[in-house]
Amino acid sequence: MKGKFIVLEGIDGCGKTTQINELYKWLPKSGLINKNATLIKTREPGGSILGREIRDMILNNNKSNSPSILTELLLYSADRAEHISKVILPALQNGNWIISDRFSGSTLAYQGYGREISIDIIKKLENIVCQNIKPDLTIFLEISPEESILRRKNKVADRIESEGLEFLKKVNHGFKLIALENNWEIIKASEDLTSIAQQIQKSLINKFSLNK
Ligand code: T5A
DSSP states (O other), X not given: OOSEEEEEEOSTTSSXXXXXXXXXXXXXXXXXXXXXXXXXXXXXXXXXHHHHHHHHHHHOOOGGGXXXXXXXXXXXXXXXHHXXXXXXXXXXXXXXXXXXXXXXXXXXXXXXXXXXXXXXXXXXXXXXXXXXXXXXXXXXXXXXXXXXXXXXXXXXXXXXXXXXXXXXXXXXHHHHHHHHHTTOEEEETTSOHHHHXXXXXXXXXXXXXXXX
């Protein structure tokens, strides 16, 4: 692939959106991106047109039509399949850079470690859905589950965020294991915004400045 694919992962409220916005401002000035390349900011779920409808289906808090855990897994997978086909793959083939708020690591952490669906099944599904697309760099923003809840105390929680502390602990544990297993960049995200942004920039410089 000619383009680059960067993913930020972590539990709810770890600061992905905040840091992706910083990265989106910094990257074009960084000298890392070819002048002809476009920088695309995206997210999962909801990074494609159909994906935005899937996002509403997954995250809405209406208890009467909550999906079963298997349906939930398949909806996240459908969202990702659409995101890859319509957004990620075309962008990478055209030499563009993509920064995504979440990718397949979130499914392993939330549906695998959180919901306790077989990791083996999730990895098999990931192989079908991802069509060999792998992020060039994944950054894990690590905060504690307690801090996650504190940071979101004034926000209306979506269906997954409403699962509470014990669920979040399992997801966080999963993220730590996945991050180590896959050599993700791990950044302590309880520090101040500027220091986290600088560490993310450093990771990108280390990863991409020799491979332009
Ligand atoms: N999901 C997703 C799955 O279960 N399986 C999957 O396969 C996928 C892809 C998605 C939900 O779906 C689940 C995970 C999620 O529960 P989402 O919209 O991506 O939903 O939800 P979140 O990731 O929870 O998004 P948030 O917006 O809540 O969190 P962010 O983006 O990580 O954090 P951000 O930047 O919005 O910051 C949260 C708050 O903290 C403050 C910010 O100002 C903000 O108020 N903050 C800091 N405060 C102190 N110090 C810092 N360093 C701070 N950085 C940010």
